[in-house]
Amino acid sequence: MSDDVVKVRIVTPDREIEAEVPYQDGMVLLDALRYVREEIEPDLTFMYSCRNAQCGTCAVMVDGKPALACDTPLKPGDEITVEPLKHVPVVEDLMVDWTYVTEHLRRLAPVAHLDWFRRRDPEEAEVLHELRSCIECLCCVAACPVISAREGVNPGPTVLRKLAEESIKAGDTFTPDRGTVYGCTCCHTCEEVCPKDIEIPGKAVETVRARLREEGRGPLDPHDEVGKLAVETGRSVTYEGESFLERYSGTHGEGDLRVMFFTGCLVDYRLPHVGEALVRIAEELGFELVVPESQVCCGSPLFRTGQRDRAEKLAFRNLEAFNEADPDVVVTLCAGCGATLKNDYPEVLGERFEWEVMDVTELLVHELKVTEEPLEYPGEIKVTYHDPCHLKRAQGVWKEPRRILKAVRGVEFVEMKEPDRCCGAGGGVRSGMRDLARLMADVKAGMVEELGVDVLTTVCPFCEYNLREAVDRRDLDVEVPNLTEIVARALQPHARG
Numbered sequence: 001m002s003d004d005v006v007k008v009r010i011v012t013p014d015r016e017i018e019a020e021v022p023y024q025d026g027m028v029l030l031d032a033l034r035y036v037r038e039e040i041e042p043d044l045t046f047m048y049s050c051r052n053a054q055c056g057t058c059a060v061m062v063d064g065k066p067a068l069a070c071d072t073p074l075k076p077g078d079e080i081t082v083e084p085l086k087h088v089p090v091v092e093d094l095m096v097d098w099t100y101v102t103e104h105l106r107r108l109a110p111v112a113h114l115d116w117f118r119r120r121d122p123e124e125a126e127v128l129h130e131l132r133s134c135i136e137c138l139c140c141v142a143a144c145p146v147i148s149a150r151e152g153v154n155p156g157p158t159v160l161r162k163l164a165e166e167s168i169k170a171g172d173t174f175t176p177d178r179g180t181v182y183g184c185t186c187c188h189t190c191e192e193v194c195p196k197d198i199e200i201p202g203k204a205v206e207t208v209r210a211r212l213r214e215e216g217r218g219p220l221d222p223h224d225e226v227g228k229l230a231v232e233t234g235r236s237v238t239y240e241g242e243s244f245l246e247r248y249s250g251t252h253g254e255g256d257l258r259v260m261f262f263t264g265c266l267v268d269y270r271l272p273h274v275g276e277a278l279v280r281i282a283e284e285l286g287f288e289l290v291v292p293e294s295q296v297c298c299g300s301p302l303f304r305t306g307q308r309d310r311a312e313k314l315a316f317r318n319l320e321a322f323n324e325a326d327p328d329v330v331v332t333l334c335a336g337c338g339a340t341l342k343n344d345y346p347e348v349l350g351e352r353f354e355w356e357v358m359d360v361t362e363l364l365v366h367e368l369k370v371t372e373e374p375l376e377y378p379g380e381i382k383v384t385y386h387d388p389c390h391l392k393r394a395q396g397v398w399k400e401p402r403r404i405l406k407a408v409r410g411v412e413f414v415e416m417k418e419p420d421r422c423c424g425a426g427g428g429v430r431s432g433m434r435d436l437a438r439l440m441a442d443v444k445a446g447m448v449e450e451l452g453v454d455v456l457t458t459v460c461p462f463c464e465y466n467l468r469e470a471v472d473r474r475d476l477d478v479e480v481p482n483l484t485e486i487v488a489r490a491l492q493p494h495a496r497g
């Protein structure tokens with residue numbers, strides 16, 4: 001193919017069109033579609049209006065991801081596949097039926113605003129401003145993994161966005177369906193594809209959930225139990241006679257770098273061997289690992305389910321642990337803890353929270369330079385990696401785990417079809433809507449089965465639990481460890497001569 005053309009493959013429910021479009025400077029996908037209609041297929045149906053990322057009508061799937069055609073730049077030599085938006089009925093070719101989703105929006109607005117006077121809160125006004133920038137393109141709906149798993153559970157991110165808008169404006173006249181509000185895993189996939197960069201989980205979903213909690217109409221009972229437990233005991237799961245902190249609080253390893261280990265609830269009470277792997281790494285690589293006994297749950301499950309008042313109490317308790325340890329860096333090996341410490345704590349604690357937080361894979365790659373170490377796995381394994389949503393999208397960390405896995409001799413690393421597709425464990429879905437969490441994890445287990453791997457690794461105990469159960473449901477002979485354990489095994493003396 002010549003470099004001065006763009007090859008466009010249009011796949012619709014009824015036909016497939018392949019076209020070569022002469023490239024022109026500054027060309028976007030919408031120009032290419034118009035060329036195809038004007039020069040090759042005069043009956044090709046698609047929509048557009050503003051050509052300026054304003055009207056939302058030109059959204060399509062571009063190489064499997066939703067995007068605005070008028071906001072998708074092309075380069076000479078590009079080969080691009082275009083399909084109609086997912087999760088919305090197709091009218092013809094690339095034209096979809098928006099009313100399928102927007103009828104939910106119409107039912108929501110405008111609600112009766114009974115107060116004749118209400119002082120405007122500047123913070124609420126700012127959130128409203130962001131939510132109101134929605135152009136109803138439905139890119140978020142096409143990307144939502146909950147809708148992929150089970151249509152109807154969650155009517156879509158843009159509906160949740162509209163609910164948040166109404167919850168801010170309407171006070172207690174606001175009565176959303178609880179299944180809709182809690183059927184979101186806070187995976188940030190909608191935010192990733194939104195052309196207006198609307199923070200749907202943070203500004204919409206958590207806003208609605210917090211409003212329902214303020215009014216005593218939320219969260220779901222299992223969330224409430226987790227919230228009470230976390231505030232009363234400092235842990236979001238029950239004690240079962242084993243605690244990592246009881247055995248390992250104190251200092252391990254020696255070196256110039258002082259690292260505080262924020263364990264998280266599951267490593268403390270359910271997966272102490274994952275914490276032990278980090279202790280072994282500290283001893284092997286030579287850094288000081290401080291494990292303060294006073295640390296408690298980070299509050300992630302509470303923040304995500306709208307129990308902000310309870311989560312804030314935990315943040316202040318953890319502040320004492322950070323001050324006691326006074327580390328150079330805080331390390332987490334749970335994506336949920338890491339995202340909460342990085343994104344929620346600065347908001348809640350302000351300048352009092354002065355520590356750098358790193359996921360264990362960031363620490364290993366950037367501070368400890370582990371990929372320059374002799375890493376050798378005891379034996380040979382084929383491994384795939386699941387991106388936790390709260391690590392890839394909430395922390396921007398996805399290259400580091402792969403760099404580590406590719407550096408270990410004896411590990412054959414293979415990617416699954418959609419490594420960053422949500423497994424269903426987050427946002428209170430695993431505790432509040434277990435069937436949905438199972439359904440979503442089963443999709444990922446299917447991808448793992450296709451690869452024939454020995455190991456499925458990740459850096460999140462919540463994903464780990466959800467995925468391990470899915471792998472077991474399929475009767476697969478696949479181990480599901482935290483990536484920290486793989487590194488600890490590869491650093492053992494056998495590997496270092």
Ligand code: SF4
Pocket residue numbers: 056133134135136137138139140141157158161190193194195196197198
């Ligand atoms: S929230 Fe963003 S992606 Fe979703 S419809 Fe609105 S503008 Fe489009």
Ligand code: SF4
Pocket residue numbers: 140143144145146147154156157160183184185186187188189190191200201
């Ligand atoms: S955060 Fe994830 S699950 Fe929730 S609405 Fe957005 S895409 Fe769907």
Ligand code: FES
Pocket residue numbers: 047048049050051052053054055056057058059068069070071
């Ligand atoms: S044509 Fe209006 S958003 Fe693309």
